[in-house]
Amino acid sequence: MEFSLIPGHSLGTIELGSLLWNVLSILRAEQATFKHVQICWEAGKPATGYLLLSITSPPTRLLFEGVDQRLLLIEAHQSPSHERNIGNSPSLGEWVHYQNQPISHAVGPNEPGVTLRVIHRLFGPTYPPAPHTSHHNEMVVSYPGVTFSFSHEVLSRIILSVQPTGEECKEDEGESVQLTEAYFKPRMPKYMSSIDGDLKSAKIKLGRVDLEESTSITFSFHSSSPNREIADVKVTIGSSTSEDILCEFGAPLRTFWKEDDRMKIHTHLRSNGRSGGQTEDPNPYFMSYFNIGLDFLIDPITNVVLKAILHSNIPGEVLFARYSRCPWSLRSMDGNLDIALSTDKATHTNQQIRASFAQKEAEDRKPEGLADNGKLCESFSSQAFEGSPDQRASEVPTPAISNMIEPAMLLDRTADVIDDGLVLRRPTRLYGHPGIVLEVTEDDDVETVWLF
Known part of the structure; x- marks a missing residue:
């Protein structure tokens, strides 16, 4: 077991700044090395709180930022002495290598282990040690990047954390302050090699039927250098084709036919837009990009994008860790500003969508015979729809007609799993608007966005 230490960059194959999904892919591919992994998150704010990934062997902790789900800090630590004796696992200085040799190789014959003198021998001089912020019986010594x-004078943990460099550093802070704070105040720099080509944002602009305008998504990407910007990519529902997707995003990680047609029961015999809605038409297929949190549903005849699904990758939910987080945002109708973000609560996002459509409504579209009391329909529970259809129609305020969301459907993604011992029960709710559906968790977070 050997892990090369590159200060400010990586430990073994795990690189600072990497997305959670990318790190999990490495761990899945090397299960013989990483035999046991545990993920913890902040239960009170699963969509935005920090995530901690603990690896038993080698003993390592990985801290991820909650919004972008990027690796902020790597901590390799010494196993407890009783675990070393039982499992015969190597000491920290033996499995962490620097410049092609284990750190313990520099230990002298009369030294108890990797001491501060050994580190000075390998890395040279630096500023005096300082107390550890969390482990009060430990002292830390910092170098750029590590x-x-x-x-008790013996190496107990090695910490790598992301830090801005060059012009991004604070000018009013000295180097000693930056080094001392680096290990407990990680900050993502704007440019890193590990983020090159990763999805930066996905800005959604909902279409308008009255203007024959289709829903579109504008994708922006990170670059490793300010001198090499990556051009934005725009995908338009009903217009962009599978060839466009392949050209801009490359080959999908998975392609499969859409075989689940159970939602068709809710279409009420409406046409599917192809060949008069005949049932013998071939099923569309999905192009899945797990690494950027996207699925595209493609028409097999016209090759046009029928639907796009954007995933938020929220810890604790059924789809967690299957997709990377897609940092989507919802644009205003004029496209000038973001009115909702992927980390906003669904209540806020639903309100913003309703308000956007309400601003574009024409007053002459009000149905006759309905009372207008100027109030929006705020509740869509079963109690709010008691009585006959005629009674319900006469009680609904006019401004609510086009803004109203249908009562939320329940979606249980574990219902199709039979007799596998799965005990996770996290049903979600589906809220529909023109051209967009939000899948909402029990914590009122938006897990997926469906655009059509």
Whole structure:
């Protein structure tokens, strides 16, 4: 078991700034090395709180930022002494290598282990040690890109954290302050090699039927250098084709036919837009890009994009860790500003969507015979729809007619799994608007966005 230490960059194959999905893919591919992994998150704010990934062997902790789900900090730590004796696992200095040799290789014959003198021998001089912020019996010594913590004068943990460099550094802080704070105040720089080509944003602009305008998504990407910007990509529902997707995003990680047609029961015999809605038409197929949190549904005849699904990758939900987080945002009708973000609560997003459509409504579209009391319909529970259809129609305020969401459908993604011992029960709710459906969790977070 050997993991090369590159200060400010990586430990083994795990690189600072990497997306959670990318790190999990590495761990899945190397299960013989990483045998046991545990993920913890903040239960009170699963969509935005920090995520901690703990690896038993080698003993490592990985801290991810909650909004973008990027790796902020790597901590390799010493196993407890009793675990070393039982499992015969190597010490920290033996499995962490620097410049093609284990750190412990520099230990002298009369030294108890990897001490501060050994680190000075390998890395040279630096500023005096400082107390560890969390482990009060330990002292830390920092170098650019890496921090070493000592317990009873022997190395107990190695910490790598992301930090801005060059012009991004604070000018009013000295180097010693930056080095001391680096290990407990990680900050993502704007440009890193590990983020090159990753999805930066996906801005959604909902279409308008009255203007024959289709829904579109504008994708922006990270670059590793300010001198090499990556052009934006625009995908329009009903217009962009599978060839466009392949050209801009490359080959999908998975392609499969859409075989689940159970939602068709809710279409009320409406045409599917192809060949008069005949049932013998071939099923569309999905192009899945798990690494950027996207699915595209493609028409097999016209090759046009029928639907796009954007995933938020929220911890604790059924789809967690299957997709990377897509950092989507919802644009205003004029396209000038963001009115909702992927980390906003669904209540806010639903309100913004309703308000956007309400602003574009014409007053002459009001149905006759309905009372207008100027109030929006705020509740769509079963109690709000008691009584006959005629009674319900006469009680609904006019401004609510086109803004109203249908009562939320329940979706249980675990219902199709039979007799596998799965005990996770996290049903979601589906809220529909013209051209968009929100899949909402029990915590009122938006897990997926469906655009059509």
